[in-house]
Amino acid sequence: MNEIKVTVHGNVVTDPTPRAARNGSVYTTFRVATTPYRRTADGSYADLGTSFYSVIAFDTVAANAAVSVRKGQPVIIEGNLSTKTYTDRDGVSHSSVEVEAHHIGHDLRWGRASFERVSRAAALGADRTADEEVRRSVAALVTAARPAGVDENGEIHDVAVPGPPPPALVGPASGYPDADRRAPAGPAPAGPAADDPDADDPDADRPGFGDPTPGDPETDDYELADAV
Template sequence: MNESFVTVCGNVVADPQSRTTKQGKVFASFRVASTTRRYDQGLGAFVDGSTNFVNVVGFNALGANVMGSLKKGDPVIVYGRLRVNQYQATDGTPRTSVEVDAHAVGHNLTRGLSALTRLGRPQGEPVDRLADPVITGSFDDDAAQPVDPGPDVADLEEALDGDPWATGSGTASSGELREEDADTDAYVVTPG
């Protein structure tokens, strides 16, 4: 299967919002405005080009961390799977939305300082999480809803059962890693 992954640099347009899918999964959604900058030799300065608006969705721990870390105006870098949706608005107007199923989100450190509070090891999901109608409609209320929400995925808690790093309760203290705490334990693998 071909998938497109993108990296988007820009600014958070509005405070992230926490939402829930029909299956009860919590996710965070926000928009990023990415404006190109080009050097104009005639002016002898950099000028702003066009602005692209990208809808971003973060699930599970990433979604929770987005909610606690980002706010309107923050410069961010988002990496994830690209999805372009074409639909008709309720008035019949054709529209297009660009969405990123985020795998990683962080502050753009070329624009300021940031500090990390380590919580645990992230886990991935091998499904099309953006196919859920609640997510598709979370950015535009008059978007046409997709028919197939995709396969149901086990709750994160079940996937992380018995993993001390999942809750941040690993045996290392004060940020100190011991050899027995090394990232060598088995990962949870879900069928894809």
């Protein structure tokens, strides 16, 4: 659908009126008057006819305009232009030029304005943190003593627990997985058992056990299998 985009410079002639639609959405309406002036043939400037526009805004633009715009203030409005036709109580048909506002701002050629950023939830009244009671409760929590490990932003950090240091690792901390599970160091066993890994093995003297004697590589495997 083709839509006409317009920018209207004018003065607010009615206070914005916020309303709620049947589906719960918010919209705000007000009227704006604009009087253009042109230079005449003799070099002077003269006002032309005054035009009136009905302005309607939805959602956050509507909520913010309801608390920011007042009657008599100069504004700049950008939106879609359309013509509405209606019939009054006497049965007389009328037409009205309407602007569905997408952007509304004060005209700073004629004065100053301040800006306050708010979230969409806060503008539509759905933000509980915007309530005065909630703000006082949050302020009380900020001024109260914070527990250990919680900073001013409410983030939790690890806190070192006082106590004896952990026991030292057994064996060199070489990075191997079983470095801390090695047996504690002690006196080395004396005698031949210290050098012979099979000294305590009862099957060490049986044929086929212990260190095999080098022999014929073609028959060693078969002899070892027979011995088992």
